[in-house]
Amino acid sequence: MEILIAYFLLFFGVMLSGASILVIKDINKKYLKLITVFGGAFLLAVCFVNLIPEMFHEAHHHHEEAAHLMFPIGASILVGFLIQLFLEQLSKGMEHGHVHSNGENISKVSSVMLLIGVSIHAFLEGFPIISDTGVNTAMVTGIIIHNIPISIILVGSFIHSGSSKTFSLLMLAIFASMAIIGSELNQMLSILHPYQNIIIGIVVGILLHVATTTLFDSEESHKYNRTRFLIILLAFIIVILLPAHTH
Numbered sequence: 001m002e003i004l005i006a007y008f009l010l011f012f013g014v015m016l017s018g019a020s021i022l023v024i025k026d027i028n029k030k031y032l033k034l035i036t037v038f039g040g041a042f043l044l045a046v047c048f049v050n051l052i053p054e055m056f057h058e059a060h061h062h063h064e065e066a067a068h069l070m071f072p073i074g075a076s077i078l079v080g081f082l083i084q085l086f087l088e089q090l091s092k093g094m095e096h097g098h099v100h101s102n103g104e105n106i107s108k109v110s111s112v113m114l115l116i117g118v119s120i121h122a123f124l125e126g127f128p129i130i131s132d133t134g135v136n137t138a139m140v141t142g143i144i145i146h147n148i149p150i151s152i153i154l155v156g157s158f159i160h161s162g163s164s165k166t167f168s169l170l171m172l173a174i175f176a177s178m179a180i181i182g183s184e185l186n187q188m189l190s191i192l193h194p195y196q197n198i199i200i201g202i203v204v205g206i207l208l209h210v211a212t213t214t215l216f217d218s219e220e221s222h223k224y225n226r227t228r229f230l231i232i233l234l235a236f237i238i239v240i241l242l243p244a245h246t247h
Helices: 003-025 029-061 062-091 109-127 137-160 165-188 190-215 225-242
Strands: 134-136
Touching: 003 134, 003 137, 003 165, 003 190, 029 137, 029 190, 062 109, 062 190, 109 134, 109 137, 109 165, 134 137, 134 190, 137 225, 165 190
Parallel strands: none
Antiparallel strands: none
């Protein structure tokens, strides 16, 4: 039941966020940026409080078979970081709250490329959602928050490229499904089960890239104001207090 609730929230969190731009024509970019900062800080905290300790705890717990995997587990974080660098060639940085379009007009082809980039990102992000210990509450919450600005920008890109509202929402539904598909495949494919630590490492690398890019965006002042600091602090506290998993 908890899994179905998590999937429901993931899917409709994206759909409601993306559809909001069709109702609220002029969404305040400042508030959108603050949500992006909160989501980035939340995911950063999830990595250090949740995913990384779980990854190395499992490696230590199965030390006889995992001793030779310690380097690949660490290296997998770097692999994830590089994967996100590649994905941003498609998504143009949409994962951290805006698109680096260099002033180019948005076309349907470029909108589809954005969709492909963020969909692969969401697909990989979904792998650690469910584990043997249950639903990763912090991870699910972080993804939902993280997806709010992405969903709004994605729908806006399709609308501005001349796509209909129906088509734009259909493309949004594809993105909304990707984390769920990733989670389900990770559970169903037994061939992946021995490599969970490496998979989590890759996801950590992806999240670390997104989080650090969001919090230290070169287009923003490196002097955080009080509001941004409090938002980051609040995100850290919430992750620390959230239960790691629900059963």
